[in-house]
């Protein structure tokens with residue numbers, strides 16, 4: 394199946410494209426990079442609203458969340474992947490499968506490398522994986538430029554170019570990085586350059602989604618991410634990868650006045666051990682109450698309505714290693 398056929402095969406909403414400029418471009422771009430490289434923050438900066446969840450600790454982005462960048466000349470559908478990393482647990486292997494699948498479907502890949510950290514084995518590993526993508530162009534994005542001096546940035550740009558030439562260069566039948574673009578997503582510096590470089594790599598085609606649509610991720614998944622983020626606040630060091638959230642049910646409450654709708658959300662927060670359950674619940678339930686309040690505030694902001702959140706903490710022993718649990722948790 395050609396890339397163009399695959400694009401038509403996707404369940405994009407039906408659009409009236411009769412008035413579209415024939416030179417309009419549209420397509421899918423995937424940001425990859427080792428954990429903490431700045432992928433989620435850049436996605437947010439490009440899309441202009443909080444769709445991907447950021448955190449200061451690695452590997453919080455378990456779901457593939459798309460943000461859509463609408464411009465006059467192109468529409469760029471961003472796929473924010475989990476950190477591409479060496480598999481350790483079963484969960485790790487699943488993440489890498491997901492990454493591999495995603496990468497084969499996209500029109501361009503942006504490899505994020507932080508400006509303030511030396512290129513390491515993790516970056517090299519990812520670049521090697523990208524060297525297997527024969528046709529998809531890879532752009533290197535040097536992130537967090539606000540954290541380094543101009544001199545350090547210049548050195549990093551050279552080092553990144555060298556990495557591209559070495560790992561995906563002519564010796565491996567590649568052409569190195571198609572471009573190397575510096576950016577500070579936090580300060581909004583050169584975000585437009587990243588957009589232009591990626592937009593230029595998209596094939597000609599009509600918009601894939603209606604204007605104004607920021608993400609096609611089901612709301613329940615975004616709600617689960619918001620709860621998970623609230624749960625990890627303050628305890629990231631203790632429970633880095635051991636929390637998963639399932640939204641069991643989500644529905645507008647009946648019999649509400651039209652101008653004051655309310656959405657009921659029933660969710661379960663899974664941890665791996667009883668001791669972790671204790672941490673989440675906290676002294677006399679104080680932490681769980683705070684998680685509930687924070688998550689509810691975030692969900693209300695996202696949905697624009699009042700929300701009632703019923704949050705239960707459950708133990709699913711070693712869920713990261715158990716395929717049945719992973720399936721149940723939507724992974």
Ligand SMILES: Nc1nc2c(ncn2[C@@H]2O[C@H](COP(=O)(O)OP(=O)(O)OP(=O)(O)O)[C@@H](O)[C@H]2O)c(=O)[nH]1
Nearest residue numbers: 429430431432433434448451452476537577578579
């Ligand atoms: N100063 C500065 N910090 C940044 C910038 N971009 C990201 N960060 C910080 O770097 C950390 C990691 O950023 P994320 O966007 O969550 O990184 P990620 O690559 O999505 O991480 P994973 O989800 O773990 O793969 C966060 O603390 C961000 O605030 C930037 O342009 N400047």
